[in-house]
Amino acid sequence: MEIAKLERYRPALHFSPKQNWMNDPNGLVFFKGEYHLFFQHNPNDSIWGPMHWGHAVSKDLIKWEELDIALYPDELGTIFSGSAVVDWHNTSGFFPEEPGLVAIFTHHLEDEDHTPSVQTQSLAYSHDDGRTWVKYKGNPVLTHPTKIDFRDPKVFWHQPSHKWVMVLATGQTISIYSSPNLKDWKFESEFGEDVGSHDGVWECPDLFELSIENSNEKKWVLIVSIGDNPQLDSGSRTQYFVGSFDGNKFVPEHDEIKWLDHGKDNYAGVSFSDIPKEDGRRIYLGWMSNWRYANEVPTEGWRSQMTLPRELILRETGGDFHIVQKVVRELDTYLTSKEDINNVIIGTEDTNIYELDSEYAKIELILESEDASQYGLAIHHTKTQYTSITIDTKDNVLLLDRKNSGKVDFSDNFSRTQKVKLEDTNQIQLQIIMDSSSLELFINDGEQALTSLVYPDKACESISLFASEGMANVVHGKFSIPSID
Numbered sequence: 001m002e003i004a005k006l007e008r009y010r011p012a013l014h015f016s017p018k019q020n021w022m023n024d025p026n027g028l029v030f031f032k033g034e035y036h037l038f039f040q041h042n043p044n045d046s047i048w049g050p051m052h053w054g055h056a057v058s059k060d061l062i063k064w065e066e067l068d069i070a071l072y073p074d075e076l077g078t079i080f081s082g083s084a085v086v087d088w089h090n091t092s093g094f095f096p097e098e099p100g101l102v103a104i105f106t107h108h109l110e111d112e113d114h115t116p117s118v119q120t121q122s123l124a125y126s127h128d129d130g131r132t133w134v135k136y137k138g139n140p141v142l143t144h145p146t147k148i149d150f151r152d153p154k155v156f157w158h159q160p161s162h163k164w165v166m167v168l169a170t171g172q173t174i175s176i177y178s179s180p181n182l183k184d185w186k187f188e189s190e191f192g193e194d195v196g197s198h199d200g201v202w203e204c205p206d207l208f209e210l211s212i213e214n215s216n217e218k219k220w221v222l223i224v225s226i227g228d229n230p231q232l233d234s235g236s237r238t239q240y241f242v243g244s245f246d247g248n249k250f251v252p253e254h255d256e257i258k259w260l261d262h263g264k265d266n267y268a269g270v271s272f273s274d275i276p277k278e279d280g281r282r283i284y285l286g287w288m289s290n291w292r293y294a295n296e297v298p299t300e301g302w303r304s305q306m307t308l309p310r311e312l313i314l315r316e317t318g319g320d321f322h323i324v325q326k327v328v329r330e331l332d333t334y335l336t337s338k339e340d341i342n343n344v345i346i347g348t349e350d351t352n353i354y355e356l357d358s359e360y361a362k363i364e365l366i367l368e369s370e371d372a373s374q375y376g377l378a379i380h381h382t383k384t385q386y387t388s389i390t391i392d393t394k395d396n397v398l399l400l401d402r403k404n405s406g407k408v409d410f411s412d413n414f415s416r417t418q419k420v421k422l423e424d425t426n427q428i429q430l431q432i433i434m435d436s437s438s439l440e441l442f443i444n445d446g447e448q449a450l451t452s453l454v455y456p457d458k459a460c461e462s463i464s465l466f467a468s469e470g471m472a473n474v475v476h477g478k479f480s481i482p483s484i485d
Helices: 003-007 329-334
Strands: 020-031 034-042 052-058 064-066 078-086 101-110 117-126 151-158 163-169 174-179 186-191 202-211 218-226 237-245 250-252 267-271 282-287 310-317 320-327 335-346 352-358 361-369 374-380 386-392 397-401 418-421 427-435 438-443 448-453 460-468 472-482
Touching: 020 052, 020 101, 020 267, 020 282, 034 078, 052 078, 101 151, 151 202, 163 202, 174 202, 202 267, 202 282, 202 310, 218 250, 218 267, 218 310, 237 267, 237 320, 320 438, 329 335, 335 352, 335 460, 352 472, 361 374, 361 460, 374 427, 386 427, 397 438, 397 448, 418 448, 460 472
Parallel strands: 020 078, 078 151
Antiparallel strands: 020 034, 034 052, 052 064, 078 101, 101 117, 151 163, 163 174, 174 186, 202 218, 218 237, 237 250, 267 282, 282 310, 310 320, 335 472, 352 460, 361 427, 361 472, 374 386, 374 460, 386 397, 397 418, 427 438, 438 448
16 A cells, blocks of 8 residues: 555554554553553454454653554454553562563454354463563453453452452443452452443443542542444443442442543543552543444554543542543643734634644633634634534533544544533633544543544644634633644
């Protein structure tokens, strides 16, 4: 394939595979100065197929080096999603001399007639910083006699009870297991019946403690991805629960459904294991796509990219806790300020255009309605291609419209407007990370997120600001573009 076609829509900031298919992030772990990103990978085609674990590493979470495939299918099946941990104290017996990495993943075995499939949990370990892997001879380490959907193990060390804990997707629930050594697993509890959204199969769970903003306190958070339901417009998406965990059972403290992202293109995300205590962040990474059209997006020779890594924190508002997401600070070194604006009034007839002409950009705005019924911005990818973000003060919603953003005809669903309900539309703070084929939007200091793919001919030529049926004010704006090496 010619290079021009292979590199079309290739992101500059986000990780994408050199070739062929990618979906869920797996085995996110920090070890010896490197962030490891494993991922669901079909090395034979750019559509979903026999799953392997691809592998990439980074020193700073932004610039990634893709390495050789880490895990290949074997007689127990293909390699579905899972996690990785550092076995610091050799609980597994794999590391008598120095700590190493252990991968915990789902083996997926499908008969020739495709029914029934068998999903089991297995181990592999590495003595060379994740470059090569040895599968445990005792695989699988966890099976179930009846459950067909039995996958995506996320494992962590629970210090208070001094044991490993696994959260596992089991149909439309999450099952919790524990182990002293990663090999022998005991069932602890099951969570999910009559709680949260059950619009699709539950997948890719993650359970962790999360700091409360401006506090020394923490709460436990359970993230659960929900598979595509053809009867709904949304496709695949991700919910989360806030509550408590005692080493055996997770208990939520709310009844309402909480969505991690209001866009269509953030799925199967999980957090990094073993971030050093002195760092202290909980860093999350998602697959930037949607099962509704993931196999049809218009890249050639490769498919899919990951979100930018995001720091997660809990924010309390009126006794309610919700996740706040902020792009990791490491991104700042890749950006330099191009233009700052302050107190710019926008009227219905005004044309406020700011040239960027960049392969990627960060747009920061504080916008305020004077009396406008709608106001917002358009990201002009080219002279004819644009994505609009509109704040509607009557309905109190933010709307993202990508139907004119470029290539959209591969899916009827892709052009449909994405929407976020807002508490207040008189003033809003926006941060937008624009890359070659994606837009990550963070509202009011990360209180809400909207992640969206786009496929324009260019990333961003200019920005225009608008208001209708009244006036709006740009209290502050800052436009940043790639820094010069």
